[in-house]
Amino acid sequence: MRAVIVEDLALLREGIVALLRENGVDVVAQAEDGPGLERIVAGHKPDLAIVDVRLPPTFTDEGLRAAIEARRRHPGLGVLVLSQYVEPVYTAELLSCGEAGVGYLLKERVGEVRAFIDAVQRVAGGGTALDREVVAELMRARQAGGDAGGALGSLTPREREVLELMAEGRSNAAVARALVVSAGAVEKHVRNIFAKLDLPASDDDHRRVLAVLAYLRAGAG
Amino acid sequence: MxxxxxxxxxxxxxxxxxxxxxxxxxxxxxxxxxxxxxxxxxxxxxxxxxxxxxxxxxxxxxxxxxxxxxxxxxxxxxxxxxxxxxxxxxxxxxxxxxxxxxxxxxxxxxxxxxxxxxxxxxxxxxxxxxxxxxxxxxxxxxxxxxxxxxxxxxxxxxxxxxxxxxxxxxxxxxxxxxxxxxxxxxxxxxxxxxxxxxRPRGEVAASPAAAAPPALGPPFELHVSLSLLAALVVTIVWLATGGPFWPVWVWFGLGVLVALHAVALRSWAARGDAERAFRVKAEFCALIAGYLWILWALSGAGYPWPIWPMLGMGTAVALRALVLYGDRLPWIDRRALVQRVDVLTRTRQGALDVQAAELRRIERDLHDGAQARLVALSMHLGRAEERLADQPEAAALVRRAREDAGLAIAELRDLARGIAPPILADRGLKAAIEALARRSAIDVTIDGDCDRRPLPVVETAAYFVVAEALTNVAKHAAGAPAHVRVTQDADDRLVLEVADEGPGGADPHGSGLSGLRSRVEALDGTLSVVTPPAGGTTVRAELPCGR
Incomplete structure (x- = not known):
């Protein structure tokens, strides 16, 4: 897998590059600012771009806008946005440019090496990776705004955990690993969740994730 | 004519x-x-x-x-x-x-x-x-x-x-x-x-004219005319009878009455206006003094006794003048005070600007410094953990250290968010309020606009006012929709209004708003809470946009 990284802090950039290389990700180029992203993506045609939200010169949401623009110009490019904070508006904007191959993670998740590499591979492969803080925010908004009939409230705590992990973008197998239960148990929970939330059943991991995300985002306004 | x-x-x-x-x-x-x-x-x-x-x-x-x-x-x-x-x-x-x-x-x-x-x-x-x-x-x-x-x-x-x-x-x-x-x-x-x-009495409808102040109208004219007539009559009588010129006393008496009438009317007209009332009082005293001197002259111009009442009246007038116009005295330098206020206003604004800039700098430093280092630390610990797969005890220790680093990062994140939420700094007040509305448990509509971004310190205060007001609505007026209005008035003041249709009757001092009030007032703004018992609460803040 070929990846590029845009991060203005050398300390972090170099650490992430080392981490990725250790785990078999080929980092083909690095940049430090928004325009740099477009340059290296156009030049190297990578599978994935890892982008910090806050970049020079404005140090605002430069990276986010650059990432969205890059996705618009290069369909099929996976974009994983790293940030030091969760901003639901930004998440929503990122997801609005298509859920396939996007991710939004807090920076500190790079410390959870396995999960991070898993998310990187998922996004590069057209999947989704949302930080659990983002998912929690979506759940909160869904419950505050439009949890019609209290569907979310009717989930058991375990089903809720499964739902949250699915919303992060994980496959059934990954959910089973994270919860240390059998794949069959996860299957059963997923069926229950889909029945309770009145979502169309599907065998495809990614479609399930999209259905869950669509459900949560519908209530988030 | x-x-x-x-x-x-x-x-x-x-x-x-x-x-x-x-x-x-x-x-x-x-x-x-x-x-x-x-x-x-x-x-x-x-x-x-x-x-x-x-x-x-x-x-x-x-x-x-x-x-x-x-x-x-x-x-x-x-x-x-x-x-x-x-x-x-x-x-x-x-x-x-x-x-x-x-x-x-x-x-x-x-x-x-x-x-x-x-x-x-x-x-x-x-x-x-x-x-x-x-x-x-x-x-x-x-x-x-x-x-x-x-x-x-x-x-x-x-x-x-x-x-x-x-x-x-x-x-x-x-x-x-x-x-x-x-x-x-x-x-x-x-x-x-x-x-x-x-004219009939009794159930006469109260006419608005009854409450009107007496003008220098017919009654006064009448008074003057009758006095003139009386003066003329006594003069004619004196011409007919001869003797010492006694009509001068009648003139004097009539003149005093007319003058008193005029003073009464003028002081009525001047009521409520301290400076005008003072002038009328001074005129009155001058008039009395003048008459006393005339009296003194008419009574043979002996010992100048009118100086004593004049001294008394002069003292009273002077004291009153001191109270009214004291600030115009040369040794009380009004201009110096004005300049001082100017300087204080400017320096306070400067202090607030510096404070705001300082806070944003701290937030930046946290982001680029401590937070980034902690992220790097957490990352290295993660990598170490991977390599310690064969030593579970050491791996558990490293994992623990990584989790602590994660907690520290979360705390710093909360701290930074308390200084100013990122979206406010990135996209301005309206976007930040929209984000607030989206996260709020209640229905929030937003309108208005501000063309020009206020100073960061003002923007931040405005943001927290809206945030606190919306939290209060969600807490005390559950289910009631809220309306946020952001405008800039003619005096370049940022006006925020958060209105809800809840039950009203909120305690304007009891909520978290009193803390925000001092923040708003430090910026020369005002914060008011209108909460009629009949229902609906409106929190209104006005803030100067700055510079």
Whole structure:
């Protein structure tokens, strides 16, 4: 897998590059600012771009806008946005440019090496990776705004955990690993969740994730 | 004097003349009715005929009173309200009708007028009409001189040459204004008395004019005119009788009264305005002082005693002036104060700017410094953990350290968010409020706009006001929709309004808003909470946009 990284802090950039290389990700180029992203993506045609939200010169949401623009110009490019904070508006904007191959993670998740590499591979492969803080925010908004009939409230705590992990973008197998239960148990929970939330059943991991995300985002306004 | 003013005066004086001419007639009738009617009625009261006489007298007096009201209305254009109890039509006994008339207050007002006018009227109206007749006589003197050969004697003067006749005309011309003013005074006096007696009392609708302050209008003019008349009369009396010039004392007394009247009216007009009231007081004191000196002069100019009351009044005036105008004294430098306020305003603004910049710098430093280092630390610990797969105990320790680093990062994130949420710094107030609305548990609508971004410190305060207000709505008015309005007014102030349709009656001091109030006030803004018990709460903040 070929990846590029845009991060203005050398300390972090170099650490992430080392981490990725250790785990078999080929980092083909690095940049430090928004325009740099477009340059290296156009030049190297990578599978994935890892982008910090806050970049020079404005140090605002430069990276986010650059990432969205890059996705618009290069369909099929996976974009994983790293940030030091969760901003639901930004998440929503990122997801609005298509859920396939996007991710939004807090920076500190790079410390959870396995999960991070898993998310990187998922996004590069057209999947989704949302930080659990983002998912929690979506759940909160869904419950505050439009949890019609209290569907979310009717989930058991375990089903809720499964739902949250699915919303992060994980496959059934990954959910089973994270919860240390059998794949069959996860299957059963997923069926229950889909029945309770009145979502169309599907065998495809990614479609399930999209259905869950669509459900949560519908209530988030 | 302009032509129109001459016209106005001529018309008014003409009306006065006609009014008094008619007054001569009505006064004669009144005198006759009153004396004859009273006497005849009383004398005949022992018989039944006295009843008819009394009834006839009262009805005649009523007729006269109505005529008098019309005299005022038609000649002077000053209508006097008329209100009689309607007489019942069905035939009743004369005694009953008399009883009805006697029981009506207006009857006795009419009666009083007939009596008063019967005695006073002949004097005043003949005097008034006579004054004009005298002036006309003087004006037409050459005609009389021509008509009566050989000249004639008008009592104090024998008109025996054409020059003298013409001189009399000239004197008559000069006397016109004086005559006009004097007759005007008499007429106003008569009218005032007529109003006083003949106007109905009791359930008079309160007119707005009743509450209006007295202007320097007719009552004052009347006062002046009557004083002039009195002064003239006593002077004439003195001319006729001779002796020491005593009328000066009368003049003095009349002058004091007129001056007091003027002061009273001016102080009424000046009420509520401290500076004007002070000027009136000072004028009053000066007036008193002037009169005291005149008095001193008239009484022989001996020991200058008026200096003592003047000293007292002067002290009082000076003290009052000190209270009022103390800040204009040269040694209390107002400009220095203004400059000081300027400096303080500027430095406070500067301090707030610096504080805001400082906070943003801290937030940046946290982001790029401590937070980034902790992320790097967490990352290295993660990598170490991977390599310690074969030593579970060490791996568990490293994992623990990584989790602590994660907690530290989360705490720093909360800290940074408390300084200012990232979206506020990135995209401005409106976007930040929209994000707030999206996360809120209640329905929030937003409108308004601000073209130009306020200072960061203002923006942040505004953001937290809206955030706190929305939290309160969600807490206290659950389910009620809220409306946020953000505008910039003409004075370049940022105005925020958060209104809800909840139950109202919130405690404006009890909520987290009081903390925000001091934050807003430090920025020279205001924060108010309107929460009528009837329902609905509005939090309104105004903040200067800065610079």
């Amino acid at each position: 302009s032509t129109s003013a001459i016209h106005t005066h001529a018309a008014r004086w003409g009306r006065d003349f006609v009014f008094n001419l008619a007054g001569v007639v009505t006064a004669a009738v009144a005198l006759m009715l009153w004396t004859l009617g009273s006497i005849v009625s009383l004398v005949l009261a022992i018989t039944y005929v006295g009843l008819f006489a009394g009834l006839a007298t009262l009805l005649a007096i009523r007729w006269l009173a109505r005529l008098e009201r019309r005299r005022a209305a038609i000649v002077l254009g000053e209508p006097i309200e008329e209100r009689y109890r309607p007489l019942r039509d069905e035939p009743r006994s004369y005694a009953a009708r008399l009883h009805e008339l006697v029981g009506e207050a207006t009857t006795w007002r009419d009666f009083a007028w007939a009596a008063g006018w019967g005695w006073i009227g002949p004097i005043t109206s003949i005097l008034a009409a006579g004054l004009w007749v005298a002036v006309f006589g003087m004006l037409s003197m050459p005609a009389w001189y021509w008509a009566i050969p050989g000249g004639f004697d008008v009592g104090i003067l024998a008109i025996d040459t054409p020059a003298l006749a013409l001189a009399t005309t000239a004197a008559g011309l000069l006397l016109i204004p004086l005559c006009g003013v004097l007759v005007r005074a008499i007429t106003v006096g008569e009218l005032t008395a007529m109003r006083f007696v003949l």
